[in-house]
Amino acid sequence: MFRLDGQVAIVTGGAQGIGVGICKVFIEAGATVAMWDIVDGQPVVDEITANGGNIFYQKVDVTSKESTESAVAEIMEKHGRIDVLINNAGIIRDKSFMKMTEDQWDSVMNVNVKSLYVTAKAVLPHMIEAQYGRIVSASSINAMNGAYGQTNYSASKAAIQGFTRSLCREVGKHRITVNCVAPGFIKTAMTDSIPKEIIEGAIKQIPIRRIGLPEDMGYAYLFLASKEAEFINGITLHANGGVYPI
């Protein structure tokens, strides 16, 4: 169950943080992974391939139609299929609303929301032809909770849920499902820079009393990316250790 043997999965923003966890879990599940990122993912790919995984890095900017379409064409030429698209790439540009610049607003909307238009447009024709596909995108606990200094980010992560609920209605007839994962507090380079006492305070709010790990998110994505999850469509899977209400 929950295997991806013989399948090809794209993981955007795969070179760092949660993306690395998703790549590793998908490799364990038997997938061939196309890791997309604007930063160099080759060191992570080399580490994974040293342990026998099928993964390759493509330098892709998910806000660019040209960059995305050429990477998709390369995958189709070499592998002939794309079964799974994980829209994990995302950025923050935090600032309280009255100090937020138009550029901080636009860049978050561009990377976090426009990217879904770009990547899904490039991948869906191949999924429709195959009459199979899984699209899973990264929302956030802060889409529901909101967060000080994150009007841009919270709005973008809520938009991803709306995109998901609408697109799933359009492509379901092709046996393509569209879902989101909303991660809670996850250990990445970003959270490593937060002072220890703030981390400890945050962990006290999490019923299972630990921070999430990139692999925890990898398993959530794997479930929604699996063929067994076909009847789960248009949802947001809250992967946050039980932080409610959300």
Ligand SMILES: NC(=O)c1ccc[n+]([C@@H]2O[C@H](COP(=O)([O-])OP(=O)(O)OC[C@H]3O[C@@H](n4cnc5c(N)ncnc54)[C@H](O)[C@@H]3O)[C@@H](O)[C@H]2O)c1
């Ligand atoms: N870390 C958390 O606690 C947390 C919580 C909720 C949601 N999320 C979401 O999960 C996702 C991953 O988060 P993370 O903490 O691992 O972030 P991260 O910054 O560690 O990784 C994000 C990756 O996306 C890449 N990226 C940025 N812009 C890109 C672009 N234009 N094209 C291609 N790649 C691009 C970055 O280079 C980076 O490797 C994000 O969408 C984030 O919003 C994270």
